[in-house]
Amino acid sequence: MGEILVKILTSSETPWFMALIIGGVSGWWALKRYRYEKHLEKFKETNANLFKDRKQEVLAAIATLSIFKRNPEFEKNTIDVLLSRLYTELDYDVINSILSTLIQDSNRKELLYIASGLQDINRNFFVQDYPTKQRVNDLNKAISKMEYSLQQANTPDYNQLINDGKVEIESFLRNKDQLITQYNQDFINLASLHKYKLAWHKQVTADAYAMFLRKAYLSNPEEHLSVKLFQNDFNYVYMAEIKITETTVSRSALASAIFAEVEFAGNNISRTDFFASVFNQSGFYEGKIKDSIFERNSFTEATFKNIHFTNTQFTNCKFESTRFINCTGLTQQDFIQCTADASSKFPEGVIIPVEASITTAVTTP
DSSP states (O other), X not given: OHHHHHHHHHSTTHHHHHHHHHHHHHHHHHHHHHHHHHHHHHHHHHHHHHTSSOHHHHHHHHHHHHHHTTOTTTHHHHHHHHHHHHTTOOOHHHHHHHHHHHHTTOOHHHHHHHHHHHHHHHHHHHHHHHHHHHHHHHHHHHHHHHHHHHHXXXXXXXXXXXXXXXXXXXXXXXXXXXXXXXXXHHHHHHHHIIIIIHHHHHHHHHXXXXXXXXXXXXXXXXXXXEEEEESOBOTTOEEEEEEESEEEEESXXXXXXXXXXXXXXXXXXXXXXXXXXXXESOEEEEEEEESOEEEXXXXXXXXXXXXXXXXXXXXXXXXXXXEEESOBSOOGGGEESOEXXXXXXXXXXXXXXXXXXXXXXXXXX
C-alpha cells in the first residue's frame, strides 16, 4: 500500500491526480456549505414562527424543529430554542408537543442537559415570586395615592401634602385618566402572574424536570444520578420509580407533591419545606437534613436511614409502616401533632400516638 502511494505521488501524472482530489474536496465542501446555509435559513424562519401568537403556527414550527433535533449541527440549538419557548408557555398542547420533541432521540447526556435547563427555568420562576409581589404592591400604592391626591387637590393643605410627598403634583392630576388606565392595566397583568401564572409555570417545569430525570435514570439505572436543587419550587410534582444517588437540596419548596418508589440517597438537604406531600414506598438514605420542615405529609412504607437531623421538625404528619433506622438528631419535640400506625418505627425516645387505621391514597396520573 505504501509503495503504491509513493508511485502515485512521484508519478508525472501526480499534478492531474492532485487537481482531481482538490477539485472533488472543494466541490464537496461547497455543497456542504450551501446545504448548511439553506438549513440555517429554514431554522431561523422556524424559530420566528415558534414565537408567534397563533397556536397552529407554533405547533407547525415545533414539528419542523423535530427534524432539526435529529441533525447534529442543529440539535443543541434546537433544544435551547424549545426550552426558551417553554419558558413562556402554559398551553398544554404546545407544552406536550415541545416535550415530545425534546425527548425524541435524546441520549442520557442530552436528557440530563434538558433537565438542567428546566431546573434553571423553574428557579427563575421561584425567584420572581417576591419581586412580582412587590411590583403589585407598588402599583396598588400608586393607584391609592392618585385617588387620595384627587380628593385633596382643592384643599388648603394640598401644597403642604405635595412637599411631604403624600400626594401627586398637578401634572399627574392633569393626566389622571391616562395614568389610572395604565396603572390598572399593569396591575391586572402583574396580579394574574402573581396569583396563579407563576405557580402554573413552576408546576409545568417541575413535572417536565421529573420526567426527563426519570428517563435519564431508566437509560442506565446503575449509573450515578445526582439532583441539585437550589431555590427551586417543585410544587405538584409527580416523581416515580427512580433512584437518586446524590441529593442536594437547599432553600427549596416541595408542596402537594407525590413521590412513589423514589430513593433519595447521599442527602445534603437544608432550609427546605416539604408540605402536604405523599411519600409512598420512598425514602431518604444516608446524609443529613437540617433547618427543614415536613408539614402535613403522608408517609406510607417510607424509610429514613442513616440520616442526621438538625433543627428539623415533622408537623401534622401521618406515618404508616414507616421506619427511622439509625437516625440521629430527632427528639420528641420534633414531632408535633403527628400520628402513626403500630408498625411504624421511630428514633429512640420518640413516641407517636397510634391510630387504628391510616389510609394514604396515591393517585397515578
